[in-house]
Amino acid sequence: MPKEGTGATPFHLIYGGEAVVPVEVRVESNRLQHYVEDNAERRLLELDLVDESRAKAAILLMAYRQRMKQNYNRRVIPRLFQVGNLVWKKVKPIGDVTKLEAPWAGPFKVVEKLRLGAYYLEDEDG
Structure with a gap:
């Protein structure tokens, strides 16, 4: 074809x-x-x-x-975050992950803005 x-x-x-x-x-x-x-x-x-x-x-x-x-x-809806914002991070399934598990991890704190759409994250607890 x-x-x-x-x-x-x-x-x-x-x-x-x-x-x-x-x-x-x-x-x-x-x-x-x-x-x-x-x-x-x-x-x-x-x-x-x-x-x-x-x-x-x-x-x-x-x-x-x-x-x-x-x-x-x-x-696509562009999303821009500022330093100090709290965000959730999408987790890619690894191993025996069921469809009922949460696809997100966090919250994480935006520590540094690297480039458009890329951020350095830190666990909210420190």
């Missing part, structure tokens, strides 16, 4: 053509019925164009990623 980001199948980007699935061999699809021995020239031409199709897929992928980034950033 062609990928949404590139518009091409991974097989096509690697080999420059589409794969022949076993069903097509058995049923003799339209593609196989029109195959002739001089298709070697056509195959060489496809291989010459594979670099262009890869470059086109890279451009499409960059545009797709940019659209995904814009869509994600449109829904």
Whole structure:
């Protein structure tokens, strides 16, 4: 199946053509019925164009990623904290964690603002 980001199948980007699935061999699809021995020239031409199709897929992928980034950033609510604020920290589950355990730890005190969205935290107790 062609990928949404590139518009091409991974097989096509690697080999420059589409794969022949076993069903097509058995049923003799339209593609196989029109195959002739001089298709070697056509195959060489496809291989010459594979670099262009890869470059086109890279451009499409960059545009797709940019659209995904814009869509994600449109829904993100930026949160800014000041030194001294009390915050909760999201805990990533490790080991045998059940879904009923709290996904947050804290409260923690913001000790230092490192950069946009990054903070140095300290346990509230000290």
